[in-house]
Amino acid sequence: MRFTTLAFALASVAWATEPGLAAGIETRNGRHQHEDTRLGFRVRVPQGWERIPLQMQERYIVAKYLSDKRYEYPDKASGYDKHNRPFMLVIALPKDGQRGTYTDYKTYLKGTYERAGYHVADEGTASAGDLEAATFDVRTREGNVHDYLDMAPRRITTWVYDLESVRIAVHFEAKEEHVFAKIEKELSRCLASLKPIAVEDALHVCAELPGRGALAALDVKERNRLLRESEESLHARAQAELPRGWKAKRAGRFLVLNHADAGYAKKLAQQGEAVYAWLEDAFPAFAPRGYVRAPILRVCSDWDEAQAMSVGSGFDDASGVGIDIVTYKSELGAQGGSFDRVSTRVKEIWFSEKDPELYATLPRWVERGVHDMLADSRAKGKKLVFKDDDDDLEDLRESIRGGEMPPLRDFVRMSDRDFDALDTGYEQAGLFMQFLKSKAAARDKRTKGLVDTYMNHLVDVVAEVGEVEKKQRAEAKEPETEAEEDALYRERVSRRAGYERQILDETFERTFGAWTDREWRALEKAFRGSF
């Protein structure tokens, strides 16, 4: 564990301390209070509000609380009745932050709320005992930056206190209409309640990974060492900052942080474990590559809590997708989207940690195929069982009847753009991947191990094309005339556009080059007969 000075840590990643609750909720004189002995302050929290864990990549929010009440309101935009649970953020802004860090509340807002559209409707100052605070009244244009289905404007009220080496922003957020006025008085009392206290604990800094390019350039041993160090550090932090009521447990590869019932969390972890094992087995071309950090599976008690968890100012870490999987206990049990979410996140994490560069070059039919297939899978013991999605099947059948489903021979050579233009591309990809990985396909000599063969060729082709490109770039002559420059430009454009084509065509050629029309017809027939 590394400890550091306040100024550095404020500009860096972490807020958690060693286990021992240096920041947390407590009750004094019957009042709910958040106390932070690392940053030296105490602030009142509305009665009954629950503490929510922070995202792993969070840089500024030091505490988050969610209202225990659901406020129902009619949503004008959608015409439906909806509910809102207001939340509170405590944000720490370093006074001497490094370049690119948020050192004041307005910059923080700009960096984190811009996509929702907002303006500061009022600002001023207010007194809270001996302290002076800057006050902000903010209105979002519509909805919520973290949920685009949520269209009703929000109101944010914030007081920012200038402590010795840090600014603390106490930020409340609720729907402007129907909700805010109901809680305004209580929020005002909390906003004005901040008190400085003695700093007693040190800050903890997580091990940061270098950028994606730099990480990819390292030799495997060094890269894996850094990934292991990062994993250890992230796991320690996630456990250290766990709010009351949450339980931490290691389940196989997963660190499970649970706020729902233990049985449900166990099933989700089993699902993740089975997906992981399936990927290791199904994609041997990827399997021996980089170290995959053990994912942190957070099981929230409900959808609202999972939504509140997603509020933050962090960014994905250097590996590209982070290792957090946030889900919740769905009333639909194993039928709910939580299982789909765990499966698809494990797939993202697995591929991107193994080899982010190669993952980015996966043809759509493979990438979407695996995604769709895993979303429709459920663990049975240690194995995965794949089920057909009735809607997908019906859509694909409709596409076949309308003559719109492209033949497989064209489908596996499609560019991303052409694939995305298909109405049922995802469904076709999912069912085709499922077919290729089925027992029936394994019995046919044409399709037995076909995905492995394709992936091995893809790995080779990507490496070869990369080498040729590197050589061409090194040998390119600087143009001296406009005509030479035009010619170079033409070549560059066609090379760029041709890169994807070249990879698709060459991999196709090496995998299917010897296939006859008859074999393609047979594959088509077998595939269509599988659903």
Next chain:
Amino acid sequence: MLRLETLAAAYLVVATNADILCLKDGRFLEKELARCDGGVVVQFENGEVFVPEAMILEAVIEGAEIEPATQTEREQIAKGLVRYGGRWVRPERRAELIRELIAERRTAMEELRAHRLWRNRYKETTKHFAFEHTIPPNAFAGYRDAMEAYFQDFVKTWRIKLPRKLGPVRVGFHADRESFEQISGASGGTVGFFRFVEPFELNFYFDRRDPRYTEEVMFHETNHYLQKLFELSFHYPHWPGESLAEYYGASVWDPEKEELTTGLAQEGRLAQIERDIAAGKMWGIEELILDERAFEHYTWGWSLVHFLMHHPKHKKRFQKFYVDLARSKKVERYLTGGADPLWTCTQEEVLRVFKVSLRVEKRGLKELEREWHVHVQDLLDNLTVRGLEKAAMQAYWADRPIRARRLFEEAIEAGSEQPLVHLRYGYLLYRDDAFGAAGKAVRQGLEHDPLDPYSYLLLGRILRAKGERDPARKSVQLALELDPDDAWLEESARKLLESIEEQ
């Protein structure tokens, strides 16, 4: 227009502190100012900058004095009188009037500055638009009038019967790109948008460095709203929807003559078309129409609409095709999904209706395509200054420096007044170690915008390369004084200053 008592004498007048300079493009400066012939000199810590009268909306100079310039003035001064507002008054009276005027002007300027904040935005409703804006009122007036004229022109040209109960549509007109993004929530390179489900809403921003571009975006986005008026429940497919919006984007409003000209050449789009041709790609009609969301609908698609709208025979047919898509019973439409479904049609159906309307079902599209490509070449052969500027910028960003240099030179020779054109041209010259010519180009650009910090930054680079350390340092520091809030500028300046010190 607000204007402080003109001090036209050919000398500087000593001014005290707390002066304010407000430019027509909305920028404010609180620096020591001095009047001089043809403008104002702004005193920075790292140098003086002359700002020409043409850029100034208002200059408040504390304690400004008038020197006698004529015999009459000398005689009146001899009587102990001073001139103020076209009259000769006692000095005490004039001092009092100036104090009042300065206080009044200062209040007006502070009000202007305050209005840059969205919470203090101006609100003005015309017959068809409900504007909410934070741009200087003098700049806004022209856009407001242009929008009304545009609405009426479009409705008349396309013979639109306005839907009943059509109230003024809300327009968010923002002071700059940063506030546009922050307040409207736009991101990812969006420069304006129309919210096409009710309540309709338009949003765009004022680009002080390129007011013509502001107009293009405004006309483009507003066109999406105007297209709605054919049939409120219909949503035009990407082609021809975006292409017609681009066609109308190239409209110009003449405030003097109160005249709107539509369907001009989209010079920036032409530059992109040229880039495609250079890369060996000529788009065909069929592939263009069948693509659901091609970026080329803004470029090649626009040129196709431009060709059809400027062709005596095709114009009427194209207009009928356009209206038919939304209204004809013979067109097959479907409902889009989502919370606010709208009718639309597939690109295949668009192509079918297009062929029928243009009467090329039997002959095919080849002949029409050939005519269109000739039209494109004609447009490319007749680029205006703006076209040259845009083409040069395209070449610059596409890493074609030789071509960019030639086009920048042609644009400057043709009279380009875009500071950015001079700046980029200067940078290319600097990159080629032509430091003398690079410095000259940047200084030329500064004549058009003497307060552009990036020009001083580049000048600092050039001076450093020439070994002139002190002037280089001053130029970079002046850039920082001009815009202390630009993080990117600050970072570049810091590195440059370090390299000057290491030299």
